Amino acid sequence: MKQRAFEQRYEGVWRELEVALTRQKGRDDGAFPERYRELCHHLAIAKQRRYSPQLIERLNTLVTQGHHYFYSHTYRGRLQWLEFVLRGFPRVVRANRLFVYVATALFVGPLLLMGLACYLNAEFVYSVLGVGDVAMMESMYEPGEQKAGRQRASDTDIYMFGFYIKNNIGISFQTFAGGILFGVGSIFFLMYNGIYIGAVAGHLAQAGYGSTFFPFVAGHGSFELTAIVLSGAAGLKLGCALICPGDQRMKFALKAAGKDAILIMYGAIIMLLIAAFIEAFWSSSTSIPALVRYAVGLCLWALVIGYFVASGRRRES
Numbered sequence: 001m002k003q004r005a006f007e008q009r010y011e012g013v014w015r016e017l018e019v020a021l022t023r024q025k026g027r028d029d030g031a032f033p034e035r036y037r038e039l040c041h042h043l044a045i046a047k048q049r050r051y052s053p054q055l056i057e058r059l060n061t062l063v064t065q066g067h068h069y070f071y072s073h074t075y076r077g078r079l080q081w082l083e084f085v086l087r088g089f090p091r092v093v094r095a096n097r098l099f100v101y102v103a104t105a106l107f108v109g110p111l112l113l114m115g116l117a118c119y120l121n122a123e124f125v126y127s128v129l130g131v132g133d134v135a136m137m138e139s140m141y142e143p144g145e146q147k148a149g150r151q152r153a154s155d156t157d158i159y160m161f162g163f164y165i166k167n168n169i170g171i172s173f174q175t176f177a178g179g180i181l182f183g184v185g186s187i188f189f190l191m192y193n194g195i196y197i198g199a200v201a202g203h204l205a206q207a208g209y210g211s212t213f214f215p216f217v218a219g220h221g222s223f224e225l226t227a228i229v230l231s232g233a234a235g236l237k238l239g240c241a242l243i244c245p246g247d248q249r250m251k252f253a254l255k256a257a258g259k260d261a262i263l264i265m266y267g268a269i270i271m272l273l274i275a276a277f278i279e280a281f282w283s284s285s286t287s288i289p290a291l292v293r294y295a296v297g298l299c300l301w302a303l304v305i306g307y308f309v310a311s312g313r314r315r316e317s
Helices: 003-022 032-048 053-095 097-120 131-140 157-180 184-207 210-243 250-283 290-310
Strands: none
Touching: 003 032, 003 053, 032 053, 053 097, 053 250, 053 290, 097 184, 097 210, 131 184, 157 184, 157 210, 157 250, 184 210, 210 250, 210 290, 250 290
């Protein structure tokens, strides 16, 4: 293709890009990445076919400007994530605190009751766990082992990090997705997880494994347990929108509720990633004194609570 025909064919595209970049609208244009790739292709063709230096210079200038805009947009996206973590996440949790309170009661209540029951009656744990599961739990927290938690054999901490991510996020999504069943699923999984964790904690404490179990959960518990509660709260919000859509049609009420619910889930996933990291690389080590792990656990609980209570309030209306 001759240069003149090439210019006539793509002149409109280049002018649109020039106008968009001059008016600083390129970064807000959803089609910009595709147009930018096309422009880079045009520059490569012009160089390969040895078109005039003026045309190559023009396209090169456009590519350079587009590069700055494109990666400025990417950087802004990273800043938006930072803004979400520092302000947006705690704000949306506070805005939906009623669901958080209800989810907390549904999770913590059964946990404490079952934990107390299993501590007072050694046989009560078998109403929740099988004999094999109880034996496995006891072996996981056997005092004197070099690693507490799930039996690892030759597995590395990095492998366990991946395992904890998969396991914890699976529980979180299960608790959240149950909300689509008019909230019943979220209620069930919140109570079930509370009963299960309470049964394990109460039995291990009664059996004399508390010196291993409680230091193990002290580090990551603040992030993991809070994330489960928040996942349940997000599911309850969906369920409430289905049961009480108000003046809106059900699908519109669900869509509106889903905006906050998804934001809560984004934050919960971040918390679960942090929990998995702590669990794999810190909680499992029995070489760290129990008092140190308790102290760190208390600090992390204070950090999590303070984060949701105070973070992002300056500009909050």
